[in-house]
Amino acid sequence: MGCVESMNYEIVLRDATFKESRDYIKSNFKEFIDVQPGFKVFDVHVIGLPPIAIGLDGDFVVFPYTKPCHGTFLLRVEDGEEAARLRSLKK
Amino acid sequence: MTGEPPASAETALLVLGCPQVPVQTSIALYLINRLKQAGLKPVVAGNKAANTLLVVADPDRHYLMEVMDLDRAVAQISDKKRDFDRCFVFIHNDAGVSYAATMGAISNAKLYVIIYGEHYEEQVKKIEFPCTIIAAKAVHNPLPLKKAIDEVKPWAV
Numbered sequence: 122m123g124c125v126e127s128m129n130y131e132i133v134l135r136d137a138t139f140k141e142s143r144d145y146i147k148s149n150f151k152e153f154i155d156v157q158p159g160f161k162v163f164d165v166h167v168i169g170l171p172p173i174a175i176g177l178d179g180d181f182v183v184f185p186y187t188k189p190c191h192g193t194f195l196l197r198v199e200d201g202e203e204a205a206r207l208r209s210l211k212k
Numbered sequence: 213m214t215g216e217p218p219a220s221a222e223t224a225l226l227v228l229g230c231p232q233v234p235v236q237t238s239i240a241l242y243l244i245n246r247l248k249q250a251g252l253k254p255v256v257a258g259n260k261a262a263n264t265l266l267v268v269a270d271p272d273r274h275y276l277m278e279v280m281d282l283d284r285a286v287a288q289i290s291d292k293k294r295d296f297d298r299c300f301v302f303i304h305n306d307a308g309v310s311y312a313a314t315m316g317a318i319s320n321a322k323l324y325v326i327i328y329g330e331h332y333e334e335q336v337k338k339i340e341f342p343c344t345i346i347a348a349k350a351v352h353n354p355l356p357l358k359k360a361i362d363e364v365k366p367w368a369v
Contacts, residue, residue, distance in 0.1 A: 139306055159286065159314060166287050170312045170340070170341070171313065187307050188307065189229050189230040190261075190307070191259070191307070192306065193306070
């Protein structure tokens with residue numbers, strides 16, 4: 122997951138619990154997809170209790186990023202291609 | 213330690229949490245020893261700090277075998293490049309529960325969660341996925357957690 126450091130990301134939530142991050146996405150984004158743990162967003166395998174919510178807001182992707190010592194962060198990254206790929210996975 | 217497990221031995225992944233609670237390193241070494249004595253091959257996956265605590269404590273690798281980066285372990289298992297027979301996830305915070313749920317979803321390993329810390333009961337309540345729970349209130353003194361592990365004997369065939 123080294124690539125997170127090289128992304129131009131904005132931290133939406135920090136040091137949250139996994140549940141707080143899922144609730145935040147579901148209550149703040151009209152558009153989201155549910156994925157399973159290990160699903161790859163950019164080059165990040167997402168961690169969490171299934172289902173894991175990933176928010177979509179135009180060209181922005183909002184996803185949880187968990188670190189053992191700092192809990193779960195919600196990161197917001199602008200990438201039209203990745204947002205389109207994730208949209209295409211919606212049923 | 214007497215002898216190394218054979219190359220064909222069952223494998224056990226130890227997923228370490230944040231090392232801020234002292235008992236983790238002690239219990240990890242204890243479990244590694246027990247697993248090796250039972251003929252299993254333990255592999256440790258943690259962040260840099262958690263791994264370094266173990267590596268520095270065992271410079272001649274009497275206990276440790278393979279030690280890998282936690283993110284790399286998640287990537288390899290998610291991508292179906294590697295899996296393990298048993299998986300032990302160390303938990304004392306919410307992130308630990310997230311890693312355990314992830315291992316339960318991506319791996320075919322038999323899953324054990326080792327829960328400790330001052331507020332271990334809060335984390336126990338969050339476990340809603342199939343696994344064997346080993347839990348004790350343990351922060352500085354590893355003996356309550358060692359006792360809980362000994363009762364389960366997760367190294368047994």
